[in-house]
Amino acid sequence: MPKMTMIEAIQSAHDTAMERDEKVVVYGEDVGFFGGVFRCTAGLQEKYGPTRCFDAPINESGIVGTAIGMAAYGLRPCVEIQFSDYVYPAYDQIVSEAARLRHRCAGDFTCPLVIRMPVGGGIFGGQTHSQSPEAVFTHVCGIKTVMPSNPYDAKGLLAAAIDDPDPVIFMEPKRLYNGPFDGHHENPVVPWREHELGEVPEGYYTLPLGKADIRRAGEAVTIIAYGTMVYVAEAAAAETGIDAEIIDLRTLLPLDLDTIVESVAKTGRCVIVHEATRTSGYGGELAMLVQEECFYHLEAPITRVTGWDTPYPHAQEWDYFPSPERVGRAMQQVMEA
């Protein structure tokens, strides 16, 4: 099986989707001739022509607004927002239009649309290239929110998102594009070709949206994570020696609550980790669900490790980024409670 980076896997997901369905159209800023600033659409314009993969004006509400019109027509647009930090001009189109179209007209028109965007920090991107805005989308009814953590999942989940009959926000942790990252920024980058999840089938396959993955089975504590934080949690488990069960959510909405409940019922302890800011973050929702479903199994208060409630800093990146040490401390804390 070929080895791919997450970028190559995402490119391959586009390629296989465009190959099998001529309704799939891909566009965004720098997406066409150049193939995207992260190269996730490289070669698509050459292969499928400029009417199916093209450059868009720098106008996010225009990119999403036109894509909604295309989806209503019957195409399957998959558009790129260059950084999730730039998605806010399109927020009205996403929240008021894409998310609610099916409901407001009882299915007369629908919106099968994928909006991809790189998220997260760890690349010295400062406040405008590092954000993790997943919670502003999970709060909206009518859209699905997906965040893969490795090449294999990225390809299968993106293929499923393009196939999905409803709008999907597809978030790509940019720090994972070229290799897994556990937060030890002083260490050399590990490339995906040395990781088992860098093995990606060349052909078409899908992974179901709404299904989490247990990345490490364990008995002592459940760690709920997604995106880059999956690897930070793995490092924390290895470094503390605590037998953690690590759940990679993969899809935030719809949420695979069953997998979470089964795990916490077993371990009785729960640490939630995300890179996004804390207040009203997705971790708050996860904690409430665990409390509702697992209260009588809990041996310790639920704890969360998150980015701080500050804009994502530049020079202080590693003071902001949830490190394996911080996650490890939280794990020890719930073990001792």
Added chain:
Amino acid sequence: MSDYPPLTFNVPAPELRPGDTPDFSDVDIPRAGEARRPAVDVDPKDIRDLAFTIIRVMSRDGEAVGEWTCDLGDAELLEGMRHMMRLRAFDARMLMAQRQGKTSFYMQHLGEEAISCAFQRALQKGDMNFPTYRQAGLLIAQDYPLKTMMCQIYSNAEDPNHGRQLPIMYSSKEHGFFSISGNLATQYPQAVGWAMASAISNDTKIAAGWVGDGSTAESDVHAAIVFASTYKPPVILNIVNNQWAISTFQGIAKGESGTFAARGHGFGIPALRVDGNDYLAVYAVAQWAAERARRNLGPTLVEYVTYRAGGHSTSDDPSAYRPKEEGDAWPLGDPILRFKGYLIKKGIWSEERHVQTEAEIADEILTAQKEAEAIGTLSTGSGPSARDMFEDVFEEMPPHLIKQRQEAGY
């Protein structure tokens, strides 16, 4: 210390406020027939003047004059009259129904009936409108069932939207009428995107986007025009300038110079300004723009100059911000009265037939209303089930919604 005098801040204001005597003598109304009709493949820079004039066809004497005179036959003209009369009567009836508490809200078209009724004539089956809340004539002109419109307004059990939307936020894919949002101008880039999809698919269908004068200020309008100028999809970008955005006069959206149509110029998009109260002129301009779209010549921007003779909605009271008599003084007159004069002069209509048609339409609307109310109004009869509220959030209901529906007791 600066040598310059202190800066001053400019806030445009309408010339007339309640209590003032309406006076539109400074509004330049070109004579009917004056504007030339260029070839549809004209270079946009050669018709810049058409964005500053007002294209008009019906003269004061009730005759169709000039190059924009169109080829509608007698039957089509009479049908057009009927559409406008039906829309006006429907509005009056539904306004009353709202006042009677049968629904929560209504928006009428008074004075603007010609625009959507005549425009629809230029479209074909399969084309798609992305309307605002004041283009029900697009449906009426296709003989969309009045009863179904009323069921939507009443949010009753036969509302095609299942009671999920405010009254008048219709949707009918079959009739080329995109689901109305209520969020202003979001439909404008969607119309462009739909047209892009048609071109990408090598289809023959065209799209029409609609926006009001006030909403042209939205960023989405800029987005739509940028994308339209870049990809040149088959789309007609309509701006209905009815002078008022709730209480805000059009000068707040546009500033005090230029026209809304002229905004197309910076983008190389042909722009026309037309008398929105002139059924024949609206149709002729729509036809011209549709022809451009069908011949792959790209987008056209059209400004319809009209006047919102009624309130913005049933929640609005225009007497608080503009003179009551302003509508009567509006120099472009009433679209139905003007068209009636034209048809009579043409010898195919009469005062008697007009009165008789009004009565027929009143009957037709009353019958539809009785049928709709037999199903239910917002407060009586049968409405959509509470259980149904959980449907269509997604195609397949996810576990958390199934759970919430159970929790709600449905």
